[in-house]
Amino acid sequence: MTVEINSLTRLYAVFGDPVAHSLSPAMHNRAFTHIGENAAYMAFRVKDVQGAVRAIRAFDMGGASVTIPHKISVMEHLDEVDETARAMGAVNTIVNDQGRLIGKNSDCLGAVKAIQEKTPVKGKDVVVIGAGGAARAVIYGLKQEGARVTIVNRTMEKGAQLAEELGVDFQPMEDLGKLDCRIAVNATSVGMVPNVQDSPAPASLFNKEMLAMDIVYRPLLTRFLSDARDAGCTIVDGIAMFVYQGASQFEWWTGKEAPVAQMRETVETILG
Template sequence: MINAKTRLYGLIGKPVEHSLSPVIHNALFKRYNINAVYLAFDVDDLESAVKGVKALGISGLNVTMPYKEQILEFLDELSEEARAIGSVNTVVNREGKLIGYNTDGIGALKALKRFTEVEGKRVLLLGAGGAGKAIAYTLSRLAKVVVLNRTERKAKELEKFGVKGGKLSKENLKRYLSWADIVINATSLGMNEDRSPIPKGLLRENLVVFDIVYSPLETNLLREAREVGCLTIDGLWMLIHQGAESFRLWTGVKPDVEFMRREALKGEKRSI
């Protein structure tokens, strides 16, 4: 029951109306008997929104596109990972001090580890935005990583993590897909659209294909990869694992990820 002691958490971004995060986190609050609610906020003015978090005593946030990088300047403190990556997807309000974290990298790593070995593998990562940076930072400690991005400069900037950066072109796709053990789509291409960042003819049977897009659950890339015989990993696994880490940071509770996925799938069916 909502009362004067109920804590408020939320998601800020634009757009947010299709997010499954409220479904997942509200189910977790109920499961663990935590007096809290989670709402999604479609934000136009980020600075005002962050000031509102402090003014209203909102306990924590998830941050999504397009604010993962912009929010850094409005926070009081950053975790080591968030500072290195330059991107925040989780905020904890500790007695009025807003602390930024990034759980995208660990979310992607845990999603991958459910299905395949990562250490020592060759990883081709497409996209150098907020999520791509976090994944590159995290995986660079375990694997050999090449990052391709439409704007080559952004991919090259990630070489500070010990990865190799290059331009996302057909030539480079062909070159590095033949080299890679794992390919990760960290771009938004394929989100609610029937397009893929990789031509089907470049995919091969022994490749692991991970798409961080989770709407639709099976993107065009994953469908074509499955048809070729690749091992495929959908983006909902990353959403679940990064959300689990956010929940732990907010509450101190390590949640059941299998339960989270079941609730997310129920929410997806209700939204169709």
């Protein structure tokens, strides 16, 4: 099915700087086209985030994705920031609800859905490596689903502080290989191109009962995931979280089920 741009087309966009390498336009346009939604999605390099939010109102856009460096500063220009986005301290999605602009964050749901596609998380012991913004989203989402989360982080104070704030456990990095868990998530940038030989975890962490997820998607098969696969783990790559956070955005905007398989195929094709 193809959708032609006409006088009824609803506009969506990503606001960020830089945005030239964003995968979101291709992914969302494929999704709109696949379900026959009369909508189009652009990438706008934005310096003036207040102006960009005004444009949503002026053009009655359906909504927007928000990325670096605007995820925090955009909040003051919106009519409402929902509970999850407030807990993240970051908005990555704006929904135009009949003129009210609502700030949301789809990363928590993205992480949860990427894992739940393979295994339920309720009651499971999960180790999350990292204590930055991505880790916060993964931990918050998993905890809400009833997982028992332990944070491990290179910088102890940062990890311990996030653990206390989110009401989860903390363990020092050197104990990582000894921890007993069913799900392990790399929420650091370790292993990303060009440092593809690096992993934040020793291979001894993994066993065949486990699921391992990485938020890194360049490369698709990180050292963390290849060690996990060699140990017999189920693996969830970084594209999964990216696609599912996009799927949540899509569903908030359109009220329709996101065509996840087509979205994933589009991203995989671009990443080669």
